[in-house]
Amino acid sequence: MCETTFGRTNDGVAARPAFDLYRAVWRWHFYAGLLVLPFMISLAITGGLYLFKDTLDPLLQPDLKQVEVVAGAKPVPVSQMITAALEAVPGTTVKVTDPETPDASAEITVATADRGKRAVYVDPYSGKVLGDLPDRGTIMWTIRTLHSLKYFGPYARALIEIAGGWSILLVGTGIYLWWPRGRTRGQAGGVVTLRGTPKSRMFWRDLHAVTGLFVGGFIVFLAMTGMPWSGVWGGKVNEWANGTNFGYPSGVRVDVPMSDARLAETGPTTWSLEQAELPLSRAPDGGERKPIGVDRAIAIVEGLGLHRGYALALPTTPTGVYSASVYPDDLSEQRVVHLDQYSGKPLVDMSYGDYGPAGKALEWGINTHMGQEYGLANKLILAAACLAIVVLAVSAAVMWWKRRPKGSLGVPPLPEDRRVFRGLIAILAIGGIVFPLVGLSLIIMLALDFAGTRLTRKMRAA
Known part of the structure; x- marks a missing residue:
């Protein structure tokens, strides 16, 4: 969606x-933008907010999320909170979420017979129920x-x-179009500065190009x-990163009997542990063995x-386990512990330090992507990038609208020598092999482009 003017050789022949x-x-930059920009606007806005x-x-739902801190008061037993939650929302307790801060409420997840899972919010100091929502029903969820x-x-x-692969293509082709060909030293207009006014197409072209230059890496x-x-891609890489180690990163001790249940079924977890299997509590043999209880x-x-x-x-079957998990901003504090429900013995205890190199790299990327790894600076930088992405998309739309011929989609013209497509398509094909769905969408786009070009020629000939 960028334009430039090519210079000519000394004898006046066009390059x-x-x-x-x-x-x-x-x-192809135009096609990539056509496919990706609507997604990029949505992802930038929602991602920027979720940071x-x-x-x-707590600000959006203070009546459920915030409680008054009572000086010197200690939280009531969790079993008391569960009793209060079940009186308000009858069902089966499946999970308890500990308050992260002293002024936060506890969350009791209850599976009901007719309303699905409900998140019941309880004041940890008084045991009073504050209200309930569908599980993962908050505004931020x-x-x-x-x-x-x-x-x-x-x-x-x-x-x-598909959107991720095409956005990378968008950046690569955009940098090629931005590249200051034939500019002399000191000519920064349209390269790192803006020219013209918002009424002119040149202004929007420069805004798009300069913004893209600074936000492309993000x-x-x-x-x-x-x-x-x-x-x-995500599912296959997850299998590769964790191998056949019951869904756990290589090196984690999992020499205990495993069930078919997955950690992701118990609630939100990290990407590396989505397919991790839950161990089995040792079923009572002979004499009666009572569960240790939630407290x-x-x-x-x-x-x-x-x-x-x-x-x-919480365990919901005789062989189930207590599964404790926490994924704070600091990766080193991530941890998952499975307890035998009868003995309380930790069956699996793992942290970020137990992940293999691939798992660590991917989790670092995800944590940084979510604005967690480097505190407030991480959030502010990514929020600025999200805002710039919206500017990039809006400037592309305005520039296209001002450039397109009346009554036409304004697709950039085909090159006279079609052989130049060979190298470009070869590069795109490599990306399609790495990301299979991107490759499939590339084939579809090539077919549509070819069919559309032939149809246009026939219409012009007629």
Whole structure:
């Protein structure tokens, strides 16, 4: 969606090969923008908001999320909170989420017979129920669901991979179009500065190009670190990173009997542990063995030193386990512990330090992508990048609108020498092999471009 003017050789002959290549790149930059920009606007807005979830959540729903801190008061036993939650919302308790801060409420997740899972919020100091919502029904969870495209059905995760791959193509072709060919030293107009006024197309071209220059690296980073959530690529890389170690990173001790249940079924977890299997509690043999109970399980978990804000999934079968997990901003504090429900013995105890190199790299990327790894600076930098992405998309739309011929889509013209497409398509094909869904969308786009070009020629001939 960028334009430039190519120079001529000394004898006045146009630099045709370079010009043809430029037109080919420009055409595919246009197509990439056509596919990706609507997604980029949505992802930038929802992602930018979700960066500040820890701040916005209690502000948006203070009646459920915030409690008054009583000086010297200690939290009531968790079993008392569960009793109060079940009186308000009858069902089966499946999870308890510890308050991360002293002024935060506790969350009791209850599976009901007719309303699905409900999150019941309880004042940890008085045991009073503050209210309930559908599980993951807060405003910030809604924004996260929009960001991940889960609202649009089970196949929507595939769009993440397609959008991510095409956004990388968008950046690569955009840098080629931006490159200051034939400029003399000191000519910064349209390269790092803006020319003209908002009434002119030149202004929007420069705004688009300069913004893209500064935000391009962030787009590539966000696209790559968002890929683990994609349908095909993310699932295959997860299998590769964790091998056949019951879904756990290589090196983690899992020499205990495992069930078919997955950690992701108990609640939100890290990407590396989505497919991790839950161990089995040793079923009672002979004499009756009573479960240790939730209060004892909480005491063991806290004795092991888990970061505040952990979630404890409760066993729902005779062989189930207590699964404690916490994923704070600091990666080194991530931890998952499974306890035998009868003895309280830790069956699996793992942290970020136990991940393999691939798992560590991917989790670092995801944590940084979510604005967690480097505190407020991480959030502010990514928020600025999200704002710049919106500017990039809006400037592209305005520039296209001002440039397009009346009654036409305004697709950049084909190069006269079609051979220049060969190298470009070869590069695109490599990306398509690495990201299969991107490759499939590339083939479809090539077919549509070819069919559209032939149809246009026939119409002109007629």
